[in-house]
Amino acid sequence: MGKIKVAIAGLGNCASALIQGIEFYKNITGSEKMVPGLMNPSIGGYLPKDIEIVAAFDVNRNKIGKDISEAIFTDNCTVKFADVPKKGVKVVPGPILDGVAPHMVKSFNCYDEKEMKPVNVVDYLKESGAEILINYLPVGSAQGSRAYAKAALEAGCGFINAIPEFIASDKGIGDEFEKKNLPIAGDDVKSQLGATILHRAIVDLCVNRGVQILETYQLNVGGDTDFENMTVEERLKTKRISKTTAVTSIPQYEIPTKIGPSDYIPFLKNRKICYIWLKGLLWGQVPATIDVKLSVEDAPDSAGVIVDVIRCMKLALDRGIGGRLISISAYSFKHPPVFVPDSVAKTWVQEFIEGKRER
Numbered sequence: 001m002g003k004i005k006v007a008i009a010g011l012g013n014c015a016s017a018l019i020q021g022i023e024f025y026k027n028i029t030g031s032e033k034m035v036p037g038l039m040n041p042s043i044g045g046y047l048p049k050d051i052e053i054v055a056a057f058d059v060n061r062n063k064i065g066k067d068i069s070e071a072i073f074t075d076n077c078t079v080k081f082a083d084v085p086k087k088g089v090k091v092v093p094g095p096i097l098d099g100v101a102p103h104m105v106k107s108f109n110c111y112d113e114k115e116m117k118p119v120n121v122v123d124y125l126k127e128s129g130a131e132i133l134i135n136y137l138p139v140g141s142a143q144g145s146r147a148y149a150k151a152a153l154e155a156g157c158g159f160i161n162a163i164p165e166f167i168a169s170d171k172g173i174g175d176e177f178e179k180k181n182l183p184i185a186g187d188d189v190k191s192q193l194g195a196t197i198l199h200r201a202i203v204d205l206c207v208n209r210g211v212q213i214l215e216t217y218q219l220n221v222g223g224d225t226d227f228e229n230m231t232v233e234e235r236l237k238t239k240r241i242s243k244t245t246a247v248t249s250i251p252q253y254e255i256p257t258k259i260g261p262s263d264y265i266p267f268l269k270n271r272k273i274c275y276i277w278l279k280g281l282l283w284g285q286v287p288a289t290i291d292v293k294l295s296v297e298d299a300p301d302s303a304g305v306i307v308d309v310i311r312c313m314k315l316a317l318d319r320g321i322g323g324r325l326i327s328i329s330a331y332s333f334k335h336p337p338v339f340v341p342d343s344v345a346k347t348w349v350q351e352f353i354e355g356k357r358e359r
């Protein structure tokens with residue numbers, strides 16, 4: 001199989017976990033029945049090692065100019081689980097736009113526009129040979145995400161939107177990608193064993209077992225720049241919508257909910273703690289409650305999903321399919337173009353991989 005040439009906007013913790021994982025799984029052959037941590041060892045013949053990062057954009061002065069193998073361990077705090085050799089790909093300055101909120105200038109070590117000029121993203125993508133661009137910008141980057149999506153369109157790249165900006169789920173933008181026959185997937189990664197998939201599973205279980213859900217909440221705390229960025233409620237609007245609709249889209253009735261990032265606790269670093277609480281009515285309208293605590297390293301949790309999205313997007317590119325990739329988006333993102341139960345999405349993805357479903 002050929003290589004899958006990927007560019008990244010935002011070389012933070014998620015990118016670090018993805019790049020480390022490509023190295024970590026470099027020896028798998030695809031014939032294994034089970035590989036711990038991988039949902040699919042092979043996707044249409046593509047293995048994780050086939051993913052090659054060919055370009056990386058960031059605004060952090062300490063990351064810019066460094067080889068990506070070094071930059072992923074600079075000013076990031078997720079766990080190190082693989083040594084990454086030099087890749088010969090240097091981080092270049094991307095346009096800042098609204099990627100850096102005023103309270104994040106210091107933590108992101110943002111470059112000064114008077115001293116450094118951003119590269120032309122479209123030209124750089126073309127020169128690098130990138131086929132796919134992943135958006136890993138901070139939550140609340142409305143302009144930044146749209147600028148990178150537009151650059152992907154102009155450079156002829158597929159676009160994966162890992163963050164809670166409504167881009168793949170926006171019909172207008174999806175149509176633009178379809179016109180250019182370029183695939184797009186998103187929005188907002190639904191992690192491998194994250195708060196959303198766990199909360200959805202609990203709600204789905206209640207619905208399937210005739211339990212009426214009266215109310216539920218999901219509180220999340222963490223200590224990385226993602227959580228620090230989200231201490232400003234204004235940047236959180238789309239994140240709250242994305243996380244909430246991912247859960248409330250399951251039952252056929254409304255449930256009072258409170259779901260979202262709850263606090264920033266610096267010493268937790270990339271560890272995310274999530275508390276899910278739910279109250280429901282059983283037989284005879286007798287109440288029951290569920291209390292769950294999940295503790296995960298957040299960035300590897302997202303990379304375990306993106307590694308499949310990249311390979312599904314490559315299949316779409318190989319098959320000449322553009323527009324919104326409905327099945328992999330429903331399975332892998334909190335706010336996809338089409339919401340379906342996860343079990344249905346899993347079947348759709350399998351059918352897509354086997355070529356029985358177009359998107």
Ligand SMILES: NC(=O)c1ccc[n+]([C@@H]2O[C@H](COP(=O)([O-])OP(=O)(O)OC[C@H]3O[C@@H](n4cnc5c(N)ncnc54)[C@H](O)[C@@H]3O)[C@@H](O)[C@H]2O)c1
Binds near residue numbers: 010188225299
């Ligand atoms: N499980 C998960 O970790 C998970 C799940 C769903 C969504 N997400 C989302 O993915 C995104 C990335 O998460 P993360 O943990 O890697 O965040 P992070 O804070 O570690 O990384 C963000 C990176 O973006 C860079 N950046 C800021 N503005 C930029 C710009 N204009 N151009 C290029 N780079 C820019 C920062 O310097 C930083 O390196 C966040 O929006 C997060 O909410 C993460």
